[in-house]
Each structure stands twice: as C-alpha cells, then as structure tokens.
Amino acid sequence: MSESYSIVDQAKGEPLAAGRVGVRVKVRLSGSPSARWSQSLSGHLVNELTGHAAVGHLRLNNIVQGDHIVLDGVEAREAPHLGPVLRRAVDATNNSCSRADAREPVGANVPPTEASAIAHQIQPTS
Numbered sequence: 001m002s003e004s005y006s007i008v009d010q011a012k013g014e015p016l017a018a019g020r021v022g023v024r025v026k027v028r029l030s031g032s033p034s035a036r037w038s039q040s041l042s043g044h045l046v047n048e049l050t051g052h053a054a055v056g057h058l059r060l061n062n063i064v065q066g067d068h069i070v071l072d073g074v075e076a077r078e079a080p081h082l083g084p085v086l087r088r089a090v091d092a093t094n095n096s097c098s099r100a101d102a103r104e105p106v107g108a109n110v111p112p113t114e115a116s117a118i119a120h121q122i123q124p125t126s
Helices: 035-049 079-096 112-120
Strands: 012-015 023-028 068-074
Touching: 023 079, 035 079, 068 079
Parallel strands: none
Antiparallel strands: 012 023, 023 068
16 A cells, blocks of 8 residues: 655745745645654655755755655745645655565664664663
C-alpha cells in the first residue's frame, strides 16, 4: 500500500525573526508522513528548485512537521513559482514512497545491532 498525501489547504505565511531573509510558509497535508516520505519530499524539492533564482535562503531540511510542509526563507519573488513546484514534488514523492519502505531505516550508518551494542556500553547510572 502506497504512502500518499495531498495538499489540503491554502499556504499560510508567518514572519521570521529580524535579520532573517524571507518568510515561513506552512502548507497543510492530508496526514502526517513518515520520515522517509519527508526526506524524499526534500530531495524532490531540491530537484525541482535547482536553477530558480531566489531559493538561496530556502531551508529544505526537516520540512515536514506533523501534517505540514514548513518552508523557511521563502522570498517574495520565488513565491509565485512554489505552488506548482510543491505539487510536482508531492506527486513525485507519493509515487516513490510506499508504507513498506517507511518501516526501513532511513540512511542508517550502522546496522541496528551495532547501534544497540554501542548503547549497551553506556552506563548512565551507578
């Protein structure tokens, strides 16, 4: 069964702290995606945004927060182009992610057994 989400509401904008560039834009999804889906969406957005003029301040790490896509650093001149880009990236992510894939470790640097063995060496209490 595929893991699939859609954009269900208009984007909402929030100002960022003084000294930051752009605004925070939140877009609500139809559910709360897995970490794998979120990472895949980030990758698809990077591909879609390559070559766009005003994306230098856009942050694409950890962009899925609960049931929202959260983009920090959205500049006014790039905003009109983000709607179609987001829709294409969500569609591409839906096509590439399945629920079975979401249960697999994402980007693991060591096997789970090795991680457990290392953790067992730590004795936080005496």
